[in-house]
Amino acid sequence: MKSELEKIYNPEIFEDDIYQKWENSGFFNPDNLDLPDNAPAYTVILPPPNITAKLHLGHSAMLAIEDLMVRYRRQNGYRTLWLPGTDHAAIATQNMVEKKIFAESGKTRHDLGREQFLVEVQKFVAETQATILGQTRKMGASLDWSRLAFTLDDERQFAVKRMFLDMHREGIIYRGERIVNWCPRCHSTLADDEVEYKEQTAKLYTFKYSSDFPIAISTTRPETKLGDTAVAVNPKDERYKKFIGKEYKVNFCGQDLKIKIIADRNVEMEFGTGALGVTPAHSAIDWHMAEENDLAIIKVIDENGLIKEGFGEYSGLTAIAARQVIVEHLGQQKLILKEEEIINNLSCCYRCDSPIEPLPSKQWFIAVDTPVARLKGKSLKEAALELAKTEEVKFLPERFNKRYCDWMENLHDWCISRQIWFGHSIPAWYRGDEVFVGEESPAGDDWIKDEDTLDTWFSSGMWTFSTLGWPENFKDGQKTGDLARFHPIQVLETGYEILTLWVSRMMMMSLFALGEKPFSHVYLHGTILDEKGKKMSKSKGNGIDPLEVISKYGADAVRLSLLMGSTPGNDARYNEEKIEAKRNFINKLWNISRFILSDASKDDLNTSASVLPVATTLADRWILSELLSVRKILDASFADFNYSIGAEALYDFTWNKLADWYLEIAKVEKNKGVILIYILKNVLIMWHPFIPYVTEAIWSSFNDNLLMIEQWPKWKDKLNFWVSVSEKDGNNFSFIQETIIAIRNARSVNKIEPTRKVQALVSGERAISLKEQEALIKSLRTGVESLEITTATPTEKAIKISLAGTEIYLLGAIDPEKERERLVKEKSNLEGLISNLSQRLDNKEFVSRAPANIVATETEKLDRYKTELANINEALKL
RNA sequence: GGGCUCGUAGCUCAGCUGGUUAGAGCGUUACGUUGACAUCGUAAAGGUCGCCCGUUCGAGUCGGGCCGAGCCCACCA
Numbered sequence: 011m012k013s014e015l016e017k018i019y020n021p022e023i024f025e026d027d028i029y030q031k032w033e034n035s036g037f038f039n040p041d042n043l044d045l046p047d048n049a050p051a052y053t054v055i056l057p058p059p060n061i062t063a064k065l066h067l068g069h070s071a072m073l074a075i076e077d078l079m080v081r082y083r084r085q086n087g088y089r090t091l092w093l094p095g096t097d098h099a100a101i102a103t104q105n106m107v108e109k110k111i112f113a114e115s116g117k118t119r120h121d122l123g124r125e126q127f128l129v130e131v132q133k134f135v136a137e138t139q140a141t142i143l144g145q146t147r148k149m150g151a152s153l154d155w156s157r158l159a160f161t162l163d164d165e166r167q168f169a170v171k172r173m174f175l176d177m178h179r180e181g182i183i184y185r186g187e188r189i190v191n192w193c194p195r196c197h198s199t200l201a202d203d204e205v206e207y208k209e210q211t212a213k214l215y216t217f218k219y220s221s222d223f224p225i226a227i228s229t230t231r232p233e234t235k236l237g238d239t240a241v242a243v244n245p246k247d248e249r250y251k252k253f254i255g256k257e258y259k260v261n262f263c264g265q266d267l268k269i270k271i272i273a274d275r276n277v278e279m280e281f282g283t284g285a286l287g288v289t290p291a292h293s294a295i296d297w298h299m300a301e302e303n304d305l306a307i308i309k310v311i312d313e314n315g316l317i318k319e320g321f322g323e324y325s326g327l328t329a330i331a332a333r334q335v336i337v338e339h340l341g342q343q344k345l346i347l348k349e350e351e352i353i354n355n356l357s358c359c360y361r362c363d364s365p366i367e368p369l370p371s372k373q374w375f376i377a378v379d380t381p382v383a384r385l386k387g388k389s390l391k392e393a394a395l396e397l398a399k400t401e402e403v404k405f406l407p408e409r410f411n412k413r414y415c416d417w418m419e420n421l422h423d424w425c426i427s428r429q430i431w432f433g434h435s436i437p438a439w440y441r442g443d444e445v446f447v448g449e450e451s452p453a454g455d456d457w458i459k460d461e462d463t464l465d466t467w468f469s470s471g472m473w474t475f476s477t478l479g480w481p482e483n484f485k486d487g488q489k490t491g492d493l494a495r496f497h498p499i500q501v502l503e504t505g506y507e508i509l510t511l512w513v514s515r516m517m518m519m520s521l522f523a524l525g526e527k528p529f530s531h532v533y534l535h536g537t538i539l540d541e542k543g544k545k546m547s548k549s550k551g552n553g554i555d556p557l558e559v560i561s562k563y564g565a566d567a568v569r570l571s572l573l574m575g576s577t578p579g580n581d582a583r584y585n586e587e588k589i590e591a592k593r594n595f596i597n598k599l600w601n602i603s604r605f606i607l608s609d610a611s612k613d614d615l616n617t618s619a620s621v622l623p624v625a626t627t628l629a630d631r632w633i634l635s636e637l638l639s640v641r642k643i644l645d646a647s648f649a650d651f652n653y654s655i656g657a658e659a660l661y662d663f664t665w666n667k668l669a670d671w672y673l674e675i676a677k678v679e680k681n682k683g684v685i686l687i688y689i690l691k692n693v694l695i696m697w698h699p700f701i702p703y704v705t706e707a708i709w710s711s712f713n714d715n716l717l718m719i720e721q722w723p724k725w726k727d728k729l730n731f732w733v734s735v736s737e738k739d740g741n742n743f744s745f746i747q748e749t750i751i752a753i754r755n756a757r758s759v760n761k762i763e764p765t766r767k768v769q770a771l772v773s774g775e776r777a778i779s780l781k782e783q784e785a786l787i788k789s790l791r792t793g794v795e796s797l798e799i800t801t802a803t804p805t806e807k808a809i810k811i812s813l814a815g816t817e818i819y820l821l822g823a824i825d826p827e828k829e830r831e832r833l834v835k836e837k838s839n840l841e842g843l844i845s846n847l848s849q850r851l852d853n854k855e856f857v858s859r860a861p862a863n864i865v866a867t868e869t870e871k872l873d874r875y876k877t878e879l880a881n882i883n884e885a886l887k888l
Numbered sequence: 889g890g891g892c893u894c895g896u897a898g899c900u901c902a903g904c905u906g907g908u909u910a911g912a913g914c915g916u917u918a919c920g921u922u923g924a925c926a927u928c929g930u931a932a933a934g935g936u937c938g939c940c941c942g943u944u945c946g947a948g949u950c951g952g953g954c955c956g957a958g959c960c961c962a963c964c965a
Contacts, residue, residue, distance in 0.1 A: 018927070207964090214965085229965060242965090276963080278889095286965050293965075354964050409892070416891075417961085507960085536893095541900095543958080575901050575912075580893075581959085585900050587914050594927040595913095605924030654902070658912070673924080841945060 015607065015711055019600035021564025024707040029147055032706075037719050038154045040089045052088035053499040054080055055474055056153060057512070058161060060099035061138045062106050065145045066546060067572075067584060068505065068538045070556040073149045074569040075535060075653070076503050081152055081699035082648050085722050091496050093477050094146065094153035096139050098162035100433035100466040107131045107432075124431050131432050145557060150565050150702045152718070157492075159477045161469040162434065169476040170434045170469050171449065173523060178447050182377050182390070182522070185438075185445060187307075188425055189294040192369040193359040194315035199429045200359060205366060207355040216282055216348035217340050219262040219269065224253060226347050228282025230354065231292075232340070233332040236265055236321055237310035240288035242299055245273035247284055263339040264322055272303045291370050311367055329367070374427040374436060374462075378518070385521060391421055394517040397527050403517070406533045406651050407579040410509055417510045424515075426465045433463030471515030474499050474528040484524065499529045506534040506579055533651055536581040538572075543583055554584060566701035567593035573700060574657045595661065596704050599697065602669050603708045606686045614683030615712050619691035620723035623684045630685055633672040636663055637689055644696055660696055668693070695720055844876060 016023075036042040040051075054076050059069055076092060084090040107130055108119050119127045139160070146153065159166060177183040191200040212230040219227075225241055243250035253271040260267050276295065277286050290300035290307040300307055309318055317324045317332050324332045340346045357366045378391040385393045395418050397403045398411050405411040427436060438460040439446045446452045451459065469476070475484075475497055483493035498520070504512065513532055520528035539545060540552040547553065559568050570592040576582045607615075617623065625631040640663040647656025668689065676682040698705040698717050709717035 015924095017925075227965080231965085277965085278963090281965070289965090295963080295965080352964090413892075413960085420961095510961090537959090539958095545959090577902080583900065585914090588900065590927080591913050594925095597927045598925065601925035601928090603924085608924070650904080652904075655904080658902075662912085669925085670929085845945070 015600065015604045015708070017601075017604075019564075019597050019704055019707070021566065021703060022561070025148070025150070025565055025703050028703050028706050028710075029150065031710075032152065032716070032718055033147075033155065035716055035718070037084070037716065038092070038152050039156050040091045040154070043084070043089065043719065045087065045089055049087060049089045051091070051496050051500075052080070052083035053091045053093070053496040054501050054503065055093045055477060055499050056095060056151075057502075057504045057508075058095040058097035058159075058470065058473065059142055060102055061096045061135050061142065062099050062102045063138065063548065064141045065556060066538075067554045067556055067559075068546070069145075070149055070568060071535055071538055071572040071576075071582075072503065072505070073146060073151045074572045075533070076501075077149070077151050077569075077702070078573060078653060078699045079501060079503070079648070081702060081718070082722075084152070084718070085695065085698065085720060087721060089495065091157075092151070092153050093157050093159070094143075094151075094155060095159035095161070095473070095477060096142060097470055098135070098160065098433065098466065100428060100463060101430055102466075103131065103135065104430050104432040107134050110134065119431065127431055148557060148560055148565060149569065152702070157477065161466070161473070166469055166472075166476050167434060169472060169480055170464065171437050172481050173468075173472060173519070174437055174464070175447065175449065177376065177522065180382060180384070180522075182380060182382060183426070184375055184377060185372060186375050186423075187370045188373050188375070189291075189297045189368045190371050190373065190425075190429075191357065191366045192313065192371070193362065193364055194313065194367050195362050195364040196359060197313065199371070200366060205357045206360045208358050209353060210356045211351050212354050212356070214282065214348075214350050214352045215337065215340070215346060216350075217346045219267060219287075219345075220260040221343065221345065223258055223260045223269070225250060225271070225285045226283045227285050227287040228348075229287055230352070231329075231333065232336045233317065233324070233329050234289045234292045234310055235262060235287050235336070236267075236317070236324065236332075237289045237291050237308035238262075238267055238269060238287045239290060239300065239305045239308060240270045240272050240303065242272050242274040242277050242286045242288050243284060244277045244279045245275060247277075247279050250285060263336050263343075265324075268306070270303070270305065272299065272305075274299050274302075292368050294368055297368075297370065307370065309370065311369065313369065315367055373425045374438075374464075376424040376426055376518075378421050378423055382522065384525060390518040390522060391418060393521045394418060394514060397517055397521075403527050403529065404531050406531060407577075410506060410532070410534055410579065414509060414514065418514055421514070424465075426468050427460075427462040428465055429462055431461075431463065433466065434469055436460040436462055436464060467511060467515045470512060471519040472523070474502075474516060474520055475523060480523060487525075489524070493524075497524065498527050501531045501533055502529040503533040503535065505537060507537065509534060531651075534579050536576070536579055539581050539583045541584055541586075546584075559586075559589060563589045563593040564596065564703070566596050566704050570595070570657070570701055574654055574661070576654060578651060595665065596701060598665060598669060599693075599701075600704060600708065602664065602673065603690055603694070605673060606690045607708075607712060610683045610687055610712075614687045617684050617687040617691070619688065619695060619720070621688075623688045625685070629672060629675045629679065630682075633667065633689065634685070636667050637692060641692070641696060657700055660693075660700075664693060664697075692723065695722055841879065844872065844879065848872060 032038065043049075056076065057072065059065060080090055080092040104119075107127075111117055111119070111122070111127075111130060122130065143158075174183060191205050192198075193200055214228050214230055215232055216226055216228040217232070218225070219235070219238070225243075227235075227241060229235060243254065245251075245254070250271070254273050255271065257268060257270045260269055272288070274286075277284065288296045288299055288305065289310070290296045290305055291309040292311060297307075299305070310321065311329055312318045315329055317327050317329070319325050324335065327335065337346070358364065359366055376390070379389045381387045381389055382393075388396070395415060398405070398414050398418070401411075405414065437447060437449055439448075439451050439457040440460065441454070441457045446457065451457050472480070475493060478492040478497050480493055483489060483491040488494075489497065502513065502516070509532075516528045520526060537545060540554070544550070544552060556568065567589050571585070571589040572582070574592070575588070622634065625634055640659050643659040644656040647653055647659075672689075676686060694705045694709050694717060698720075702718070706717045709720070
């Protein structure tokens, strides 16, 4: 034994040292693993956390799940790569830094200028990145730090630029106009999720453009009507059907307008007059209608929120002022039919609260419906949809396949340019109306570089291959190096909230760049909520710092609490008591180990984890068979992404079987060193992916190598061994029964105090109540040799139990009514079971195809049911 | 408006393709500590699985409806 273990496991003493040891070993890097050339790859790429802030508990869950998958594969001989990185999160980061600078110095980014501002951003990025990487290590994440990437580092910038140029050359990237959310105060566009909605009361005006126009419309913004080019009605609306397709020239408050009547099913017949004035330049949905109906687009409001030139007396007014003037005019002409107060949502800038102004502006787009030559004429959308429809990419839980497809089917061209400074620059230059796309500025003066940057998802969409050396590792359509070894990756594990934002982009990007899927499985975890079931957020301040919890309970306890009792795709509530319970379990494991190790001889310690020891007693065979069955459950749970089930089986084995029973027996039966060490080693190996620190700590106290790369013992050999045992001993069921009896014997023989009830039972000193009997039967179910229930008299039931060679009779009162009810129910159950089973056994196909042992058990079951049914029929006759 | 998830013990949650007696942890109650562990042990109490209807020999599990909690998407002219 290399070192004595303390009485209580103290994570703080071990965690940092162990992580150092792992990292120094180099085994996080698959290149350093001692593997045959044909070892299969297992790749997981960490969803890069935003460098906007330190990690929260949700990230911890992500790290725990991914580390679990990865460590298990590493222990199973895979070429295992888990690749770390961080995301520059363009908009979010820029906002963070802007806020920070404003709070510190009262300056805006415009005061600083682009260059100086970006220097400040770099400082911020360096700081938070260091914090994030530190937190990640604390969780015990076995990431290959030698491959660390950042979505905005030099290599990724190179890859992104290359991607942009490739897509542009293929005609997939184009420049076009689109309505953006514009903040007239901040002078910036806002992403849809940066728009905040505020409920307000607004005046809804119902009026006609002019007296000779047949349809009245309703709006809260009469000033924008200066740019109307159509009136939309619902195609089903009988009132307006006759007008559809007609065009009118009207004079609206002194301005000439051409209005076409169009049909659109998005128009609600019940709202206002059921007719909607279409202002393509100042409403996203109107813009869409204009595209479909080929309408003219007239800009009314400029970037400062003022009415543009060319609108006579209105030009130069603010939107609000113009509204008043127009309403006045309409009033004078008696065109207003109705003014009413309504409650609507006003779109506001999340930063300055100003109402946002939808404006058309030139943007770069990725065409999702254009056929792509290299995808055999399929569009990005079609190809990305196909991956999900054919289950080439599998979703977990499955329901997200549908959500993905729904979203994908409704996908419009993806706007990839953003009017912010921090991000990937766009390789485009402008001179007047000329546009040049290329790596370097074209010859000649006056070319101006595109000042916009790319949507952050453009670079993160490339994450599975930009981190594996694309484009250098992709020459002439052939993958080389890391890209060949590790792409497509096996699992993308991430939160369901970015299914559409991220996962869909990765599909399209990978298909375009490599012609292959980015990953085989998408595993989506739920959100970690606070104690009250609310989302954790910075603004609410209900977030929980993982470091705090780790320092209190240890990283392993935090990991285990996040892994157990949770299911993919479902949210989980933060629960400190749960972490505490897992901490207690970890300490239990520690003490189990301490006990086993304290009694082990030097030879015992050398016991191999992969050579099944000789079992001499029934208890030995019982515990070994339990161990093997747990491993089977565990392997299945890893294959099915059902980690919680595997962990529970292992937890139950460790505490309720090994500690509570077998260790007690070992105290009595003695000379269990070899078996105990065998079990301990296996238990540590199996627990390691869940709780790596404590298992490594225990392991290193009696082993020289690292548990991290200790291989899971081959399972097949052991299975064969146990099949032969069970053949020898008859069926497994009776074998287990026999064993447990022996265990119970051992307990009572060796003065381990049996419970009151067992005592009463064994001595036969008293009859116990029916309720007690039932509980007893339940608790002894697998432990009794035989158990017969007979009805002695209509009011008494006798139970004959053979336990440990003693026959015991129990008498109890029964309620004949209830008993009869129970029997009738059971009878019908049995009849159903019997008919079902006989049907199956009568089926020749089943009998010939099913494995022989299954047919045998089924036949046996059928006999048992038949006997039981006969007994019940007897009883019912009485 | 469209879609999704959840409702199981006092609390937090498991429960795979329907199968004989629905589980865990915490909490509660009683008892227990001279050597692995009080971050422990032995027991007990506690559930008409949200409600109703249906399919079935059999429903926590499948279908329909309702009630309640929450989330996502669209729209708010």
